[in-house]
Amino acid sequence: MNSDVQIAGDPLALPHLMPPPAAHPATVAEFAGLARTLAADTAGWAPLVRYDAVSRWYHRLRTGPGYEVWLLSWVPGQSSGTHDHGPSSGVLTVLRGELTEHSAGSRRTLHAGAQRIFAPGYAHDVVNDSLEPAVSLHVYFPGLTEMPMHRVQHLRRAVHPDGAATLR
Numbered sequence: 001m002n003s004d005v006q007i008a009g010d011p012l013a014l015p016h017l018m019p020p021p022a023a024h025p026a027t028v029a030e031f032a033g034l035a036r037t038l039a040a041d042t043a044g045w046a047p048l049v050r051y052d053a054v055s056r057w058y059h060r061l062r063t064g065p066g067y068e069v070w071l072l073s074w075v076p077g078q079s080s081g082t083h084d085h086g087p088s089s090g091v092l093t094v095l096r097g098e099l100t101e102h103s104a105g106s107r108r109t110l111h112a113g114a115q116r117i118f119a120p121g122y123a124h125d126v127v128n129d130s131l132e133p134a135v136s137l138h139v140y141f142p143g144l145t146e147m148p149m150h151r152v153q154h155l156r157r158a159v160h161p162d163g164a165a166t167l168r
């Protein structure tokens, strides 16, 4: 006997012993995977997107037990304002364009395909400071019940060409 397969047998040869595939995600990795699967289905989300110059546009794309998925659009200059997500965790995935995320002490440029995963209480400000519209996908678990806005705007930092940063 040289391997587990020789000792225990090949589990793939006994499909009735395999756990059934989960109908819904239950772990952070599975929620991130769901987001990637939905992101890859461009034909499923692209026709739904609207761009609204007055306010950010959003559409609930899917719900499941304990989670929901939102599609958002951002025209240049639109931002979320600094907020957290109450008791919800989440996965943010950029589908099209580019978004900038400001969180405590950091500034990240998120290109199409980028993902951010956050826990309850995580605060950020997301802005489209590019010259093109952007689209993003947001998975919240549990579903988003509150999005408290933060009065402090110190998370957004201006970065000068010389690399220095100032708070604004």
Ligand SMILES: [Fe+2]
Residues within 6 Å of the ligand: 080, 083, 084, 085, 124
């Ligand atoms: Fe957020």
